[in-house]
Amino acid sequence: MNCLRIASTLLAVGLVALLGAASAAAQSQNRPKLVVAIAVDQLSSDLFAEYRPHFTGGLKRLADGVVFPSGYQSHNATETCPGHSTILTGARPARTGIIANNWFDPSTSREDKQIYCAEDERVPGSTSGKYTVSTYHLRVPALGDLMKRTNPQSRVAAVAGKDRAAVMMGGYSPDQRWWWGGTGFAPDPSRGQPAQAGALVNASIARTLSHARAPFDLSALCGTRSRAVGVAGGGKPVGTGRFAREAGDSRAFRASPELDGATLALAAALQQEMQLGNGPATDLLIVGLSATDYVGHSYGTNGSEMCLQMLALDRSLGDFFGHLDRAGIDYLVVLTSDHGGHDLPERLREHGINEANRVDPTLNAPTMAKALAGRLGLSGPVLYGDGAFGDMYVDRALTPAQRQRVLDEAVRSYRTHPQVAEVFTAAQLRNAPSPTGPPDRWSLLDRARASFDPERSGDFVVLLKPRITPIADTSRGYVATHGSPWDYDRRVPILFWRKGMRPFEQPLAVETVDIMPTLAPLLGVPVPMGTVDGRCLDLAVGSDTTCTQ
Ligand SMILES: [Zn+2]
Numbered sequence: 001m002n003c004l005r006i007a008s009t010l011l012a013v014g015l016v017a018l019l020g021a022a023s024a025a026a027q028s029q030n031r032p033k034l035v036v037a038i039a040v041d042q043l044s045s046d047l048f049a050e051y052r053p054h055f056t057g058g059l060k061r062l063a064d065g066v067v068f069p070s071g072y073q074s075h076n077a078t079e080t081c082p083g084h085s086t087i088l089t090g091a092r093p094a095r096t097g098i099i100a101n102n103w104f105d106p107s108t109s110r111e112d113k114q115i116y117c118a119e120d121e122r123v124p125g126s127t128s129g130k131y132t133v134s135t136y137h138l139r140v141p142a143l144g145d146l147m148k149r150t151n152p153q154s155r156v157a158a159v160a161g162k163d164r165a166a167v168m169m170g171g172y173s174p175d176q177r178w179w180w181g182g183t184g185f186a187p188d189p190s191r192g193q194p195a196q197a198g199a200l201v202n203a204s205i206a207r208t209l210s211h212a213r214a215p216f217d218l219s220a221l222c223g224t225r226s227r228a229v230g231v232a233g234g235g236k237p238v239g240t241g242r243f244a245r246e247a248g249d250s251r252a253f254r255a256s257p258e259l260d261g262a263t264l265a266l267a268a269a270l271q272q273e274m275q276l277g278n279g280p281a282t283d284l285l286i287v288g289l290s291a292t293d294y295v296g297h298s299y300g301t302n303g304s305e306m307c308l309q310m311l312a313l314d315r316s317l318g319d320f321f322g323h324l325d326r327a328g329i330d331y332l333v334v335l336t337s338d339h340g341g342h343d344l345p346e347r348l349r350e351h352g353i354n355e356a357n358r359v360d361p362t363l364n365a366p367t368m369a370k371a372l373a374g375r376l377g378l379s380g381p382v383l384y385g386d387g388a389f390g391d392m393y394v395d396r397a398l399t400p401a402q403r404q405r406v407l408d409e410a411v412r413s414y415r416t417h418p419q420v421a422e423v424f425t426a427a428q429l430r431n432a433p434s435p436t437g438p439p440d441r442w443s444l445l446d447r448a449r450a451s452f453d454p455e456r457s458g459d460f461v462v463l464l465k466p467r468i469t470p471i472a473d474t475s476r477g478y479v480a481t482h483g484s485p486w487d488y489d490r491r492v493p494i495l496f497w498r499k500g501m502r503p504f505e506q507p508l509a510v511e512t513v514d515i516m517p518t519l520a521p522l523l524g525v526p527v528p529m530g531t532v533d534g535r536c537l538d539l540a541v542g543s544d545t546t547c548t549q
Contacts, residue, residue: 031523032332032498034277036285036324037143037515039087039165040313041080041293042482044340045069045491047301051310054221058317062335065497066539067505073339074439074511075450076463077390078482078489080293081117082451083338083512084168088143088286090516090532092450094434097139098168099391099453102128104384106396113384113393118164133163133179133188135172140531142171143516144284150525153281157195157270159185160288161259165338169286176270180259180290183209183250185266197269205262209253215242216257222307229303229347232358235474239303239347255294257312263289264320277329282523289313293341300344300480302351330499334519336512337492344480345469353467360419361472363388363462372409382406388470390483391458407459414462421485422463424448429457434533440487440509447485450533502541510537521549 052063073083075093077100085091085098093099104113108121112128115121120134141149144156158170163179166188170177176195177188184202187194218226229239245252253259267287270276276283292309299305324331342348348356361367365385373382378398383406385392392414394406407425415423422444435446442450448461464470466486471478482489494515513534520527521536526549536547 031282032330033279034271034283034285034324034329034331035143035519035523036287036331036333037088037169037519038287038289038317038333038335039084039160039169040335040337041162041165041288041290042296042339042341043292043337043492044301044342044488045071045493046340046342046488047292047306047310048493051307051314054311055314057314057319058321059314059335061318061321062333062495062497065333065495065501065503067503068494068510068537069505069507070440070509071336071492071494071514072439072490072509072511073337073492074435074442074447074490074513076444076447076461076485077451078339078484080162080338081164081168084165084288085117085138086512087336087338088169088171088516089138089140090513090520090527090534091140092513092533094450094452095140095533096168097137097453097456099451099456100386101164102386103391103456104386104393104458105456106384106393114386116164118167133167134190135167135170138168138171142169143519143525144286145171145173146520146525146527147282147284147523148173150523151281153279154283155274155276155279155281156284156286157267157274157276158286158288159263159266159270160286161254161263161290161294162288165288165290166286169288174286176274178266178270179288180254180263185262195270195273197266197273201262201266201269204265205253208258208262209250210247212247213243213245213252213256213258215244216308216312218242218304218308219311222304222311225302225307226304229300229344229350231344231346231474231479233472233474235477235479238299238305238344238479241299241303241305243305243308255291255298257291257309257316259291259294260289260313261316263287264316268320268323271324271327271329277324277327277331296341296480296482297478300347301341302343302347332498332519332522333496334515335493335495335497336515339482340487340489340491341480341482342467342488345467348467356467357419357469358472359388359464359468359470360417361388363414363417363419363464364472365392368410368413372406372413376402376405376409378402378406383410385458385462388472389462389464391461394459411460414460419465419468420462421465422448423460424463425460426452426454426457429461430454438509439490439511444485447490496539501539504541506537518546522546524549 119131369383
């Protein structure tokens with residue numbers, strides 16, 4: 001190498017370093033003042049695609065931003081708690097430890113052995129039904145924790161229609177955390193003095209609840225969806241609902257657009273009271289909108305109910321963004337979902353999916369356990385499980401030889417059932433590598449591995465065939481659900497929006513665990529190597545990048 005080459009190389013290196021410094025400085029000046037992270041519970045990619053042309057409000061704004069229509073909750077157990085745990089941690093459930101909404105701990109003295117994902121069962125007197133909300137089971141920090149570690153002046157507030165959404169997205173150290181407590185929002189008592197916003201919004205909710213609600217007007221669009229469908233399993237027909245509500249009926253309030261409206265009202269009030277977005281550091285406002293999930297479970301996804309819910313959500317989000325616009329804040333929005341979902345089998349069959357069906361009730365863990373005990377001449381619970389699929393646990397009170405017989409016989413019984421797609425044992429999952437590559441190409445073993453925690457997962461896991469709805473008894477009000485390893489439950493939209501951001505649409509598959517490593521460099525927040533499963537999605541078009549600090 002001659003001197004000239006060396007000099008020009010040095011110059012080039014210096015120039016690159018200088019450019020790097022300049023862009024780092026520009027980026028720190030260019031950091032948004034507020035990040036708004038929104039999870040719409042059960043907003044599948046399919047639902048988003050169906051209603052996208054009809055959005056005119058907040059969802060229209062986001063749909064015109066940076067759009068990843070195929071974001072994957074890539075794991076097997078597509079439930080609320082695991083799904084929310086991936087969104088702001090960058091980690092799959094195998095790493096967050098949040099493998100399901102409920103799992104079983106055979107070593108606990110609790111009789112039902114059941115543990116709720118967002119509780120601390122060490123609190124004396126707690127049960128799986130009456131629990132203390134906690135981050136105890138979350139194994140990794142969330143974005144807000146990292147922001148505060150980087151700059152303690154960052155403030156974090158979380159509000160959600162479900163405690164587990166606020167806990168799993170809010171992480172260990174939010175300044176305020178609120179969730180729907182039955183007739184109003186409850187503050188997380190571990191987060192210090194509750195904001196006054198909570199009492200104000202709760203008073204307004206109480207006034208609203210004290211009056212009956214007139215049915216929503218069916219727009220022309222939702223009129224085309226309005227048709228009654230009978231439900232097997234004891235449930236009432238669905239498909240024509242318009243959210244009329246009796247005075248004081250808080251359950252009906254919850255399974256309607258009113259819940260999201262109230263949640264966004266509290267989010268806006270918290271922004272105002274805490275002056276989020278007006279401080280010296282970037283703040284984080286986390287919003288969990290749960291009504292879409294309650295509507296989906298109660299009425300399915302293709303009737304007038306979900307149509308009205310989608311249009312109301314779009315309007316409410318538009319109002320909320322309008323509030324932030326008027327406050328003059330430079331904010332960045334990310335919106336996604338904790339899992340997808342699909343319609344009830346009775347209407348799926350009417351809409352061309354002939355094989356859709358409800359689960360055979362003999363697959364339910366307690367029913368299966370009784371049958372196994374009879375066949376093997378054993379007594380006691382024998383097997384624990386939350387329904388007809390997912391993680392199953394062999395009773396630890398049995399002898400090792402009995403446990404092996406139960407495991408072998410249970411795995412054989414599930415595997416040979418015509419509604420079961422696959423059964424994996426803990427040994428199989430323990431030996432499987434952590435999945436890599438695009439999530440739409442993953443095997444079923446990959447998906448189950450991403451949900452596997454060696455301490456908390458079952459002795460085996462049951463995966464039902466596609467289009468089998470794991471609700472046999474609909475008499476308690478839930479007619480449709482999610483939780484499967486199939487793409488209708490895994491695919492969710494991931495939308496980014498900020499004023500002035502150049503829009504693009506990337507249809508290839510990405511993961512919800514990519515969200516945190518995408519946001520962190522934009523905020524100057526370091527993510528230690530090897531602590532996340534996701535990767536940064538470059539939101540800048542052209543030669544710029546948002547993926548370096
Ligand atoms: Zn959910």
